[in-house]
Amino acid sequence: xxxxxxxxxxxxxxIFFESFLLVTLLSHPARTSRExxxxxxxxxxxxxxxxxxxxxxxxxxxxxxxxxxxxxEKLSIILVDDGSTDATYxxxxxxxxxxxxxxxxxxxxxKHTAMNLGIEHAKDAELIGCLDADSFVDPKALREMITCxxxxxxxxxxxxxxxxxxxxxxxxxxxxxxxLGNAMRHILSATxxxxxxxxxxSFYRPQVFQNIGPFRHAYLTEDMEMALRMxxxxxxxxxxxxxxxxxxxxxxxxxxIKQRTRWNxxxxxxxxxxxxxxxxxxxxxxxxxxxxPFSLISVVFAIGMFGNAIVQFVQNTIHAIAxxxxxxxxxxxxxxxxxLFYWPYSATALLSGVLIAIVIALIVVGKRLxxxxxxxxxxxxxxxxxxxxxxxxxxxxxVADVARGTANTWR
Amino acid sequence: MSIFTRNILxxxxxxxxxxxxxxxxxxxLDRLRLAEIETIQNTISTxxxxxxxxxxxxxxxxxxxxxxxxxxxxxxxxxxxxLSFTEDQLGSSDARVIQLKKQYYLLEIRDYLxxxxxxxxxxxxxxxVLYFYSNKGDCSDCEKAGYALSYLRDTYPKLRVYSFDYxxxxxxxxxxxxxxxVKNTLPAxxxxxxxxxxxxxxxxxxxxxxxxxxxxxxxxTTVIN
Numbered sequence: 001x002x003x004x005x006x007x008x009x010x011x012x013x014x015i016f017f018e019s020f021l022l023v024t025l026l027s028h029p030a031r032t033s034r035e036x037x038x039x040x041x042x043x044x045x046x047x048x049x050x051x052x053x054x055x056x057x058x059x060x061x062x063x064x065x066x067x068x069x070x071x072x073e074k075l076s077i078i079l080v081d082d083g084s085t086d087a088t089y090x091x092x093x094x095x096x097x098x099x100x101x102x103x104x105x106x107x108x109x110x111k112h113t114a115m116n117l118g119i120e121h122a123k124d125a126e127l128i129g130c131l132d133a134d135s136f137v138d139p140k141a142l143r144e145m146i147t148c149x150x151x152x153x154x155x156x157x158x159x160x161x162x163x164x165x166x167x168x169x170x171x172x173x174x175x176x177x178x179x180l181g182n183a184m185r186h187i188l189s190a191t192x193x194x195x196x197x198x199x200x201x202s203f204y205r206p207q208v209f210q211n212i213g214p215f216r217h218a219y220l221t222e223d224m225e226m227a228l229r230m231x232x233x234x235x236x237x238x239x240x241x242x243x244x245x246x247x248x249x250x251x252x253x254x255x256x257i258k259q260r261t262r263w264n265x266x267x268x269x270x271x272x273x274x275x276x277x278x279x280x281x282x283x284x285x286x287x288x289x290x291x292x293p294f295s296l297i298s299v300v301f302a303i304g305m306f307g308n309a310i311v312q313f314v315q316n317t318i319h320a321i322a323x324x325x326x327x328x329x330x331x332x333x334x335x336x337x338x339x340l341f342y343w344p345y346s347a348t349a350l351l352s353g354v355l356i357a358i359v360i361a362l363i364v365v366g367k368r369l370x371x372x373x374x375x376x377x378x379x380x381x382x383x384x385x386x387x388x389x390x391x392x393x394x395x396x397x398x399v400a401d402v403a404r405g406t407a408n409t410w411r
Numbered sequence: 412m413s414i415f416t417r418n419i420l421x422x423x424x425x426x427x428x429x430x431x432x433x434x435x436x437x438x439x440l441d442r443l444r445l446a447e448i449e450t451i452q453n454t455i456s457t458x459x460x461x462x463x464x465x466x467x468x469x470x471x472x473x474x475x476x477x478x479x480x481x482x483x484x485x486x487x488x489x490x491x492x493x494l495s496f497t498e499d500q501l502g503s504s505d506a507r508v509i510q511l512k513k514q515y516y517l518l519e520i521r522d523y524l525x526x527x528x529x530x531x532x533x534x535x536x537x538x539x540v541l542y543f544y545s546n547k548g549d550c551s552d553c554e555k556a557g558y559a560l561s562y563l564r565d566t567y568p569k570l571r572v573y574s575f576d577y578x579x580x581x582x583x584x585x586x587x588x589x590x591x592x593v594k595n596t597l598p599a600x601x602x603x604x605x606x607x608x609x610x611x612x613x614x615x616x617x618x619x620x621x622x623x624x625x626x627x628x629x630x631x632t633t634v635i636n
Contacts (some may be wrong), residue, residue: 350437
């Protein structure tokens with residue numbers, strides 16, 4: 001079968017998907033959402049911080065919570081040590097005298113158990129939030145999050161996320177990816193299609209846990225499973241695009257692949273095993289008809305394209321070696337003059353260019369809407385180049401893990 | 412109509428518009444590329460005709476008024492490169508490509524003949540290679556041979572290489588093949604009148620050249636393959 005038979009339909013689908021995102025970005029619900037003014041209401045809020053061996057970051061996480069611009073008596077912080085074996089607990093205990101902070105310790109049972117213990121201790125909270133112990137909140141973030149709940153049918157809200165102090169190439173690449181994620185969250189929330197309420201600073205009404213139950217193990221993606229469960233129940237999940245949260249991103253390729261494999265296997269297992277009924281479900285609107293089906297197809301296609309690129313590269317290399325056998329290397333390496341006539345344009349290349357242009361536009365939108373500081377241009381180049389090379393690695397591993405039934409670990 | 416349905420319809424319209432624009436753009440760029448080749452071809456054709464006319468007018472003493480070989484070889488080489496690239500992009504069965512190839516071969520044959528006349532009249536000994544290939548899939552070594560000849564031509568500009576698609580339906584080419592009695596065992600080379608069939612390696616091909624023939628001087632034509 002010719003590759004074009006698969007490539008062109010997928011390019012068409014992807015352009016349609018990206019066009020849908022752009023149209024939704026400009027539509028009334030998204031405009032209304034980003035024009036929302038920060039609420040002056042101050043409901044009682046509890047933020048749960050589940051920790052497992054986070055001695056290096058937990059202090060900063062707590063300090064950022066204490067610096068939130070919010071009445072102290074209305075904000076309680078619940079720190080849950082999930083059986084850490086490092087100095088996490090002793091670092092927590094330095095805040096034991098703070099009236100806002102409650103410290104809990106339990107045997108290691110997984111992040112979802114730590115969250116659920118925290119929820120049990122947040123009885124009087126009108127809103128319950130969570131914050132991963134490697135993340136730090138902007139002082140105004142809570143006000144922005146609270147604003148989402150001015151509308152009574154909103155049951156949960158997710159913030160905008162950025163990479164904390166990106167330095168390495170991989171971190172800078174992820175910094176761009178996170179801005180794309182911010183744009184996506186903003187757009188998806190306009191069609192109530194969010195299927196992840198991220199660990200860093202998502203908020204829920206307590207009724208969510210009362211009605212549909214606590215967090216589950218969910219293949220180590222409890223935040224995704226909770227959002228999917230809420231979607232199945234018909235709940236509305238909002239996004240506070242100006243609520244900024246900074247999180248530590250993996251700084252090595254090994255850690256990055258591990259993290260993304262966990263996310264992707266979690267997505268595949270949750271959607272294919274436990275929430276298959278949502279895929280193609282007309283009642284779930286954009287989530288069921290567009291977002292989930294496209295996300296599944298794109299995994300298959302990305303792996304297919306990567307495999308094809310590898311095969312093509314090997315074939316071309318072998319062919320080039322055979323064709324140029326005997327020709328001096330110096331001649332082969334001589335740079336040729338650049339002439340526009342030889343620009344190898346094709347429908348595939350131009351359509352791919354359109355796709356990249358839309359992605360870059362969304363990245364810029366994500367950065368502007370979330371008011372995230374930092375350089376973008378060089379990081380976008382890194383993103384476009386590196387991401388296309390490394391993302392197939394975790395996609396392949398995820399599919400292999402799901403196919404073989406391999407359990408993933410957190411770190 | 413719900414906002415979701417409306418957004419889907421608008422997105423679908425946008426997608427169709429983008430794809431249609433890209434398809435039109437590719438066709439437009441193809442036409443521009445072919446037009447550029449045609450322009451170069453016309454220029455070379457005019458200059459070749461001018462040279463032929465000049466040669467006829469001064470038949471008695473051609474060497475006094477013209478160079479001992481044509482000066483169009485670098486343009487012809489560039490044209491060959493462009494045509495070869497376009498053939499790769501559009502395919503060898505594209506009618507426009509076939510038409511341009513025919514015109515290019517006519518230019519090559521005319522250049523070959525006039526240089527042959529000039530060499531005879533002026534007593535020079537240019538090194539000329541007539542190279543016959545096929546891109547029907549029946550010549551596994553043609554690409555290697557074409558690349559080797561391109562290297563030789565770039566390295567030894569004195570070399571004049573004229574390449575021909577053996578099976579192209581062109582009267583002048585068929586006559587050239589018949590007159591020179593070129594067999595369809597491809598790749599085929601006629602190096603200064605000496606026949607050679609098949610390609611093994613660059614080193615073996617170099618051995619086919621007359622001694623001292625491969626030395627740098629002025630550039631020559633190209634290899635289409």
